[in-house]
Amino acid sequence: MACMVVVGTQWGDEGKGKVVDLLGERVDGIVRFQGGNNAGHTLVVGGEKFILHLIPSGVLHPGKTCFIGNGVVVDPAVLIAEMDRLAGRGVAVGPDRLRLSERAHLIMPWHQALDLAREKAKGGAAIGTTGRGIGPCYEDKAARVGIRAADLLEPELLRSKIAACLAEKNFWLTNYYQEPALDAEMIYELHLGFGRRLAAHIGDVAAELNRLLEAGGSLLFEGAQGTHLDIDHGTYPYVTSSNPLAGSACNGAGVGVTRLGKVLGLVKAYTTRVGGGPFVTELTDEAGRYLQERGAEFGSTTGRPRRCGWLDMVVVRQAVRLNGITGLCLTKLDVLTGLDTVRLCVGYRLPTGEELDAVPASLARLAQCQAVYQEMPGWSEDISGARTWEELPPACRAYLERLRALAGAPLALVSVGPDREQTILLDRSLAG
Numbered sequence: 358m359a360c361m362v363v364v365g366t367q368w369g370d371e372g373k374g375k376v377v378d379l380l381g382e383r384v385d386g387i388v389r390f391q392g393g394n395n396a397g398h399t400l401v402v403g404g405e406k407f408i409l410h411l412i413p414s415g416v417l418h419p420g421k422t423c424f425i426g427n428g429v430v431v432d433p434a435v436l437i438a439e440m441d442r443l444a445g446r447g448v449a450v451g452p453d454r455l456r457l458s459e460r461a462h463l464i465m466p467w468h469q470a471l472d473l474a475r476e477k478a479k480g481g482a483a484i485g486t487t488g489r490g491i492g493p494c495y496e497d498k499a500a501r502v503g504i505r506a507a508d509l510l511e512p513e514l515l516r517s518k519i520a521a522c523l524a525e526k527n528f529w530l531t532n533y534y535q536e537p538a539l540d541a542e543m544i545y546e547l548h549l550g551f552g553r554r555l556a557a558h559i560g561d562v563a564a565e566l567n568r569l570l571e572a573g574g575s576l577l578f579e580g581a582q583g584t585h586l587d588i589d590h591g592t593y594p595y596v597t598s599s600n601p602l603a604g605s606a607c608n609g610a611g612v613g614v615t616r617l618g619k620v621l622g623l624v625k626a627y628t629t630r631v632g633g634g635p636f637v638t639e640l641t642d643e644a645g646r647y648l649q650e651r652g653a654e655f656g657s658t659t660g661r662p663r664r665c666g667w668l669d670m671v672v673v674r675q676a677v678r679l680n681g682i683t684g685l686c687l688t689k690l691d692v693l694t695g696l697d698t699v700r701l702c703v704g705y706r707l708p709t710g711e712e713l714d715a716v717p718a719s720l721a722r723l724a725q726c727q728a729v730y731q732e733m734p735g736w737s738e739d740i741s742g743a744r745t746w747e748e749l750p751p752a753c754r755a756y757l758e759r760l761r762a763l764a765g766a767p768l769a770l771v772s773v774g775p776d777r778e779q780t781i782l783l784d785r786s787l788a789g
């Protein structure tokens with residue numbers, strides 16, 4: 358399979374980093390195609406933990422090339438810090454191993470300042486963004502005033518673009534939000550340095566990816582966030598500002614749609630959400646606290662506690678359709694161990710009795726939705742050492758069978774612990 362895409366089916370944090378790290382060994386290149394450092398992807402290898410925000414999760418495999426596509430918004434300071442952190446832990450990320458699209462838009466200091474100022478101004482109605490400047494950066498891209506990686510290499514152009522942007526942004530920051538103004542010359546000097554540091558990494562990533570494919574190479578596209586955070590298909594406005602759906606791998610990296618083969622959908626065995634927004638299966642009781650504690654559900658990027666709830670198959674089934682998912686990767690199954698019963702949300706019901714099979718666009722309608730649950734027996738056996746289907750307890754297998762039927766897609770792998778090794782591979786074609 359030349360091109361495989363990994364996406365989240367829920368609201369992010371499904372364990373994409375773990376799966377991309379695992380499958381990264383089988384491909385030549387690993388590609389991020391949307392989002393930015395709002396993502397926090399965790400890899401655990403031999404008990405050692407790495408959290409990546411911008412660099413693709415294949416970076417721990419020597420000899421693989423990591424690509425940051427044009428669809429990603431890149432905070433250059435964060436990227437450089439991440440490269441340095443990895444180097445400090447013995448993972449070399451030279452220009453041959455990490456490529457940055459010249460077309461990728463840069464998150465500039467005013468993007469972060471505006472993100473934070475807006476959230477503050479919204480008060481209780483805040484989206485609960487990661488505060489990394491993601492939304493304002495994508496806004497400027499669409500408004501055609503953005504600064505791209507290529508601009509770092511043209512100092513005079515960079516200086517004039519920064520000055521032009523800041524003239525407007527400082528007006529908003531100071532007059533509308535009562536925040537301090539930013540200094541154009543200081544930002545220019547800082548970015549000149551970033552340009553010098555990143556110059557050898559910056560190139561035509563789309564051309565590089567297509568050359569690699571034409572030479573018979575294979576790619577793994579690493580989605581960030583999740584289907585229901587998609588700006589078009591998610592629970593708008595409680596979404597991110599990009600399209601985490603699998604189809605964006607093409608636009609966000611510059612490969613043709615006919616290149617894509619497998620699409621793997623990551624499903625956490627329960628549901629979590631960080632920040633605001635509707636959440637039909639949310640648990641605010643003891644069961645929710647159990648999932649949060651056992652699953653260590655604290656944001657990898659902001660450290661915020663993640664809201665927890667039962668697995669919502671309305672959400673997952675919709676993600677299967679929207680992404681064209683060919684295989685499911687179920688993660689964190691071990692977290693459910695010890696519960697007397699486990700629940701699956703199989704549909705939504707409105708007060709009128711009407712049943713829904715998809716998340717409605719209207720937040721008012723969504724707020725009225727009650728989850729329709731199927732309850733199943735739990736299991737108490739420790740499954741973190743299981744490596745085959747047969748080693749899972751019968752109640753656990755029954756839960757997975759039901760989940761597969763409700764999702765309408767086959768199970769490709771099951772994850773029973775954070776470590777790369779704690780995995781049951783069911784789709785043998787993924788074995789490389």
Ligand code: GDP
Binds near residue numbers: 773
């Ligand atoms: P991502 O954003 O989708 O890459 O997910 P995160 O890294 O933000 O969050 C997933 C968390 O669950 C990380 O701390 C992972 O180490 C951890 N994790 C992944 N798979 C499993 C699993 O099967 N079991 C357990 N217990 N933890 C897992």
Ligand code: IMO
Binds near residue numbers: 489580583596632
């Ligand atoms: P990974 O890739 C979970 C959420 C934020 C907020 C909303 C908008 O680790 O799964 P933004 O900063 O993007 O404008 O915030 O999206 N969010 C995520 N939640 N995992 C993520 O990434 C997320 N990236 C953004 O919490 O609700």
Ligand code: MG
Binds near residue numbers: 369370398399657
């Ligand atoms: Mg995450």
